[in-house]
Amino acid sequence: MQLVQNKCLNANDPVVVVDDSVIDLTITKRVYARSELKNPLLTFTSGGAFLKHMEAVQNGVEPVPALVLMDINMPELNGFETIRELRSVSDFSKIPVIVMLTNSDSDQDLERSLEVGANGFQTKDFDIARYTEFFNSLAAE
Template identity: 80%
Template sequence: MQIINSKCLNDVDPVVVVDDSVIDLTITKRVYARSKLKNPLVTFPSGAAFLEYMEAAQMGTSPVPAMVLMDINMPSMNGFETISELRKVSDFTEIPIIVMLTNSDSEQDLEKSLQVGANGFQTKDFDIERYTEFFNSLAAD
């Protein structure tokens, strides 16, 4: 299930992926490179690293993401906690975030994602064509 207005993407601001899995990030980078999206792709291995980046973005030393794709199941600070922290900053209440899960399409995870401030919910798809289609669906026409 996807709940997002993808037309907010431009070709300049980065699309950010936060995921602790090196394998998942490698797959995401390869699929992203095949997609129609022209935005730079920036990745972070943890919620804490992403929040540090967002502090720099708030100070104007790093670009604000056009979109954030967030894994939920991460050690230390999970995706729910990371999004909750990000949404506390008034400058970042409008950044579109899709929460991505490894294998879960749980209704509870969807509801919690929306409660913490995510704009959508998408399960990870390791079928390369479907995953590429997902990224292509985010591209502005």
């Protein structure tokens, strides 16, 4: 299976979700399991934990993510700061797709997301059918 955004991805590459809300992550896991995506799902509750994982990726211990969904509003290291830090590492300047996942539909948040290196912006949608469709839209045709 390949993701539409980057057809050279290995089906074994994980989809990563970074969100400090345990409730949001629980919903995401359930929706993801119902979706057509078969990539492994990894979740992190902080930008710092995600960046630590990415050190293992850089060292070749873990595979490069196929997709990263990053919450914007997190304590300590928010989504913007996490993406900026990730993109500052040359090995990660071209991670296939990074989408900011947020409750905000602010044009300012969209612009800032793109400025720090996100490839897209998606508001959180906890209507189960629409959220499942979002994941299905990422599956290979």
